[in-house]
Amino acid sequence: MRVLNIAATGMMAQQLNVEVISNNIANINTTGFKRARAEFQDLMYQSERRQGSLSSDTGTIVPAGIEIGLGVKPAAVNRIHTQGNLVSTGNELDLAVEGRGYLNVTLPDGNTAYTRAGSLKLSPEGTLVTADGYTVAPGITVPENTREIAINRSGEILAYVQGDTDPQNLGQLTLSVFVNEAGLEAIGDNLFRDTPASGEPQDGIAGQAGFGSIRQRYLESSNVNVVQEITDLISAQRAYEMNSKVVETGDEMSATITNMR
DSSP states (O other): HHHHHHHHHHHHHHHHHHHHHHHHTTTTSSTTOOOEEEEEEEOEEEEEEESSSSSSSTTBSSSSOEEEEEEEEEEEEEEEEOOOOOEOOTTTTTTESSSOEEEEEEEEOOOOESSSEEEOOTTSSSSOOOOTOOEEEOOOOOOEEEEEEOOOOEEEEEETTTTOOSSSEEEEOOOOSSOOOGGGGEEEEEEEOOOOOOOEEHHHOTTTOOOOOEETEEHHHHHHHHHHHHHHHHHHHHHHHHHHHHHHHHHHHHHHTOOOO
């Protein structure tokens, strides 16, 4: 009986679906989080009568054959990179990217990661860093006696130092865009890493063609829609229950055959 194996693949697929949905819901308040969606494909088919074959010596063609599917398999967990809502925080070190682009973050091993979470901090040396202390490229240091930091829409950082009338230009934040954002690898801590699937990062300045702009004192919220996730969760649960019912039915059919006299 193929029915038990087919239904088992359906249960495993819906288990993965529920896990993806639960991760979306768990990160509903994660800054810059992008929801994911599980995608599936049907498995190979066993052909018992091939359509288009000849059914007689006179050349009659079989219009519809007999193909038995063997179940379902996960194809991808696709990340949806739509813009999250911008939430005003009033904090001068909070940044949101409005539009395309990722902030560059230098990891301890020297490699570059990418993030949409702009809740920046100052290190003991005054360097702009992430919540985990990773330096935000290009490594901008704020003077110790700075009374205010201003960041314009293009990512240019200005420091108003005590005793000075004119601000100091500390540098320019770099944004990176990718041809295929779904190909980025999530490594946790709100960070992504480029892969051959994402393509090479294209660096530029906020506000240029193809790049988003920087919004100071804002953060980008998660793009998870609670109503949609709950609806998807109920649908996945029902699909799991239906597949388990198929397993029960297949078991009862097997028992019926076994008990035949």
